Amino acid sequence: MTPSPNGVSIHPDPQALVATTAARLITKLVDVQSRRGEATVVLTGGTVGIATLEAVTANPARTAVDWTRVNFWWGDERFLPAGDPELNSLQARQAMLDPLGVPADRIHAVATANEADTVEDAAADYARQLAEAAAAEQLEAGFEPLDPRLPRFDVLLLGVGPDAHIASLFPETPGVRTVGATTVAVRDAPKPPPERISLTLESINTASEVWLGVAGNDKAGAVGLALAGAGEIQVPAAGARGRTKTRWLIDQAAASQLSRRLFASHDSDTEEDED
Numbered sequence: 565m566t567p568s569p570n571g572v573s574i575h576p577d578p579q580a581l582v583a584t585t586a587a588r589l590i591t592k593l594v595d596v597q598s599r600r601g602e603a604t605v606v607l608t609g610g611t612v613g614i615a616t617l618e619a620v621t622a623n624p625a626r627t628a629v630d631w632t633r634v635n636f637w638w639g640d641e642r643f644l645p646a647g648d649p650e651l652n653s654l655q656a657r658q659a660m661l662d663p664l665g666v667p668a669d670r671i672h673a674v675a676t677a678n679e680a681d682t683v684e685d686a687a688a689d690y691a692r693q694l695a696e697a698a699a700a701e702q703l704e705a706g707f708e709p710l711d712p713r714l715p716r717f718d719v720l721l722l723g724v725g726p727d728a729h730i731a732s733l734f735p736e737t738p739g740v741r742t743v744g745a746t747t748v749a750v751r752d753a754p755k756p757p758p759e760r761i762s763l764t765l766e767s768i769n770t771a772s773e774v775w776l777g778v779a780g781n782d783k784a785g786a787v788g789l790a791l792a793g794a795g796e797i798q799v800p801a802a803g804a805r806g807r808t809k810t811r812w813l814i815d816q817a818a819a820s821q822l823s824r825r826l827f828a829s830h831d832s833d834t835e836e837d838e839d
């Protein structure tokens with residue numbers, strides 16, 4: 565696979581990072597909607613991910629987006645009962661989806677532990693939801709999909725853990741090694757809760773744009789390794805690539821192990837849209 569151009573943007577602090585990412589997301593959604601009418605975003609959990617959604621809600625420019633015509637999916641979910649405050653989808657609803665009035669039929673959450681018997685069932689159900697949306701979209705829009713099992717993802721947001729995990733794909737685990745499937749059930753995640761559902765790396769990499777939002781000193785090693793070209797099995801964040809753009813949106817602390825030479829070679833913040 566030819567790597568898409570990387571853009572690395574370094575912000576002074578986490579507050580500036582999330583405010584700028586929120587503004588970028590709003591602009592991107594306005595652009596996509598003006599071309600195609602509707603847009604699709606894949607959300608992430610985690611500190612930066614949820615703070616970014618809060619910043620979208622707080623941004624006065626949010627009204628430029630037609631939120632009734634944005635489809636939402638998740639890169640990963642924690643397999644927990646409905647109502648558990650650790651659910652990525654619940655946090656996203658509270659931070660952005662509910663305040664902005666996103667209609668229920670645009671929100672494609674992973675089944676909770678009340679709705680699916682096992683984490684494997686939840687992963688299979690999520691794959692089925694994705695495939696159904698892809699089939700409907702292909703019928704309506706009539707375009708040739710990159711992967712017929714997946715809808716088109718305009719922007720896919722990711723956080724990065726201190727161990728360089730993305731979504732629920734942890735280093736050296738079966739999840740990050742999974743090929744040939746769109747979703748994967750995770751049973752022994754090193755970060756609680758142990759049971760999770762994730763898009764696979766090959767699904768993540770069908771997105772037009774992948775944005776990795778990272779803040780903090782504890783993430784600096786992961787960012788440094790990922791941008792130095794580490795292997796994706798050891799450093800999952802290194803394997804996340806958008807088809808037209810991969811944006812690393814980071815704060816100064818997370819950038820502290822990024823060599824100037826590497827930063828210069830990745831600093832091609834070109835705007836290339838495929839639509």
Ligand SMILES: O=C1O[C@H](COP(=O)(O)O)[C@@H](O)[C@H](O)[C@H]1O
Nearest residue numbers: 608609610611612723724725731
């Ligand atoms: O558990 C998770 O962790 C990662 C990173 O979270 P952070 O709090 O270290 O930023 C997140 O991307 C993922 O969606 C989530 O399930």
